Amino acid sequence: MRVVVTGARGQLGTDLVQVLGKEHEVFGFSHQELDVTDFDHTVEIITNLSPDMVIHAAAYTDVDGCELDPDKAYKVNALGTQNITIACQKTNSSMLYISTDFVFDGRKTEPYTEFDIPNPISVYGSSKLAGERYVSSLLLRYFIVRTAWLYGKHGKNFVKTILRLAEEREELKVVNDQIGSPTYSLDLAQAIAKLINTEWYGIYHITNSGNCSWFDFARKILEYAGKKEVKVKPIGSAELNRPAKRPAFSVLRNYCLELRGFPALRNYEDALKEYLSCLSAGR
Numbered sequence: 390m391r392v393v394v395t396g397a398r399g400q401l402g403t404d405l406v407q408v409l410g411k412e413h414e415v416f417g418f419s420h421q422e423l424d425v426t427d428f429d430h431t432v433e434i435i436t437n438l439s440p441d442m443v444i445h446a447a448a449y450t451d452v453d454g455c456e457l458d459p460d461k462a463y464k465v466n467a468l469g470t471q472n473i474t475i476a477c478q479k480t481n482s483s484m485l486y487i488s489t490d491f492v493f494d495g496r497k498t499e500p501y502t503e504f505d506i507p508n509p510i511s512v513y514g515s516s517k518l519a520g521e522r523y524v525s526s527l528l529l530r531y532f533i534v535r536t537a538w539l540y541g542k543h544g545k546n547f548v549k550t551i552l553r554l555a556e557e558r559e560e561l562k563v564v565n566d567q568i569g570s571p572t573y574s575l576d577l578a579q580a581i582a583k584l585i586n587t588e589w590y591g592i593y594h595i596t597n598s599g600n601c602s603w604f605d606f607a608r609k610i611l612e613y614a615g616k617k618e619v620k621v622k623p624i625g626s627a628e629l630n631r632p633a634k635r636p637a638f639s640v641l642r643n644y645c646l647e648l649r650g651f652p653a654l655r656n657y658e659d660a661l662k663e664y665l666s667c668l669s670a671g672r
């Protein structure tokens with residue numbers, strides 16, 4: 390297939406270009422090369438390439454930034470996605486849109502399936518859900534892939550932040566009242582590679598297996614990185630007083646993958662171990 394990837398220099402986008410490049414002809418576009426808020430340029434690039442599929446990984450992902458600047462959030466995450474969708478209509482391309490666990494309010498006590506009703510509690514979640522709605526209302530052949538708590542080799546993420554802070558401080562404070570499924574972007578890219586070889590269009594939750602709080606995750610990171618001596622103190626989200634609310638529980642059950650007979654992604658702990666060994670080996 391000819392595949393276009395937006396946000397190709399982002400954490401997930403970089404892995405997608407690398408993984409999909411083994412099997413497909415991939416055209417990755419960075420923010421600089423393709424600003425999805427520019428309708429004319431977006432349509433021009435996609436119509437010139439006439440791809441079989443567009444994977445839209447670009448987004449304004451700063452959750453607190455979105456809360457402070459809703460216009461930017463909706464412009465990039467909602468209307469930017471609408472622009473990609475319209476371009477796909479013109480070229481009859483199928484589309485895969487990356488969405489988020491933050492479309493849910495977090496009030497459930499068991500993992501969310503694709504059949505649960507979204508109810509975002511932040512501007513980021515709401516703008517990403519608006520993107521989902523453009524995709525599902527304007528196209529017939531689309532995948533919406535909701536993922537969560539991403540970390541990868543490229544870009545900033547929680548794992549790298551914890552490793553950096555562990556060098557600077559003796560004690561870290563990490564929230565213990567948000568539960569989710571940390572997901573290695575390389576594992577997600579590989580799962581997406583399998584999904585796009587099917588015609589089973591629709592919404593999918595894709596995360597590594599297992600779940601934990603950010604506090605548990607920080608402790609695992611330090612343990613696997615051989616820095617167990619660094620203390621971690623559990624705190625409540627209220628103590629951080631951040632602009633955007635986060636769902637208290639946003640574990641995604643990968644239910645449609647299960648029903649379609651795909652193997653579950655590996656446990657987040659095994660993925661984390663591999664990620665840390667790649668990081669320390671500079672791979």
Ligand SMILES: NC(=O)c1ccc[n+]([C@@H]2O[C@H](COP(=O)([O-])OP(=O)(O)OC[C@H]3O[C@@H](n4cnc5c(N)ncnc54)[C@H](OP(=O)(O)O)[C@@H]3O)[C@@H](O)[C@H]2O)c1
Binds near residue numbers: 397469488489490539
């Ligand atoms: N990170 C997570 O924990 C997480 C969780 C669930 C879902 N997701 C979703 O997963 C996808 C990938 O996330 P990620 O972690 O890889 O994020 P990321 O590293 O922030 O990558 C997003 C990329 O989008 C680019 N971008 C921003 N505005 C753009 C625009 N107007 N036009 C074109 N490109 C633009 C960014 O470029 P600049 O940096 O140059 O602006 C960046 O390279 C996103 O759709 C996100 O919503 C992420």
